[in-house]
Ligand code: FES
């Protein structure tokens with residue numbers, strides 16, 4: 001192979017096979033970039049939200065918000081690699097990351113001293129993430145096993161995150177018990193099975 | 194999903210049709226026409242054909258909700274006019290900057306021939 005071959009002239013079997021399965025690779029990349037950008041923005045905003053879970057009540061909530069925050073970072077890292085494998089790229093300008101994100105910025109609410117308002121913002125972000133990764137799973141099922149596998153790992157953790165916040169807000173049991181260590185990412189940590 | 198659309202006229206391969214009774218009433222139904230997915234919504238008196246992708250962030254419009262000739266996207270709740278595709282409601286304020294911008298939802302004008310819903314594909 002000539003070293004001067006342009007990147008777009010290379011034969012990439014891993015992408016060709018996805019294309020042959022009938023998937024529109026450009027559409028998939030677009031969806032993945034938006035979904036991956038959302039993981040990065042939530043990681044950033046969750047940092048601020050977690051900082052503001054203060055007071056006696058807040059102390060217990062911090063740990064759960066921290067798990068969700070760190071796992072979103074894992075989600076960002078997990079899917080970033082796939083975007084490049086498929087021939088796509090993340091926005092080179094940080095400013096665009098928030099603009100293309102699949103989910104709205106989870107801003108700190110005005111009356112943040114009431115931790116419930118923060119939990120509602122967290123819940124809404126998780127629900128957007130579930131819808132987004134579910135769409136990626138639907139799009140790739142039976143067509144792109146690698147993206148499907150990564151997306152379903154993320155989706156499973158988003159479903160857990162939603163259940164945690166639903167429990168904290170409304171007392172709906174989630175089956176939650178603390179992670180082994182903060183932000184464990186039982187399914188999304190690289191090397192996890 | 195199998196392509197249930199058939200060429201209406203052999204002389205014009207760009208017209209694809211689906212029997213009207215294969216489309217359920219009052220349900221957003223995603224269908225492959227040629228190589229492209231569309232979303233069809235049929236009420237007792239009207240039929241709309243739209244793009245399956247929300248112009249905001251690309252969510253699946255077949256998961257939306259139809260009411261009074263409008264469709265609400267399930268992802269962020271934007272409301273579009275089913276007849277023109279124009280956004281009627283953007284639930285997020287200026288604080289969300291460029292993120293909240295959207296275009297028009299793509300709408301297509303179907304014709305009815307011999308009890309079939311037909312699309313003239315470009
Ligand atoms: S993707 Fe449809 S409203 Fe945002």
Ligand SMILES: [Fe+2]
Pocket residue numbers: 039071072075129154158
């Ligand atoms: Fe996430």
Ligand SMILES: [Fe+2]
Pocket residue numbers: 068072126129157158161
């Ligand atoms: Fe999450």
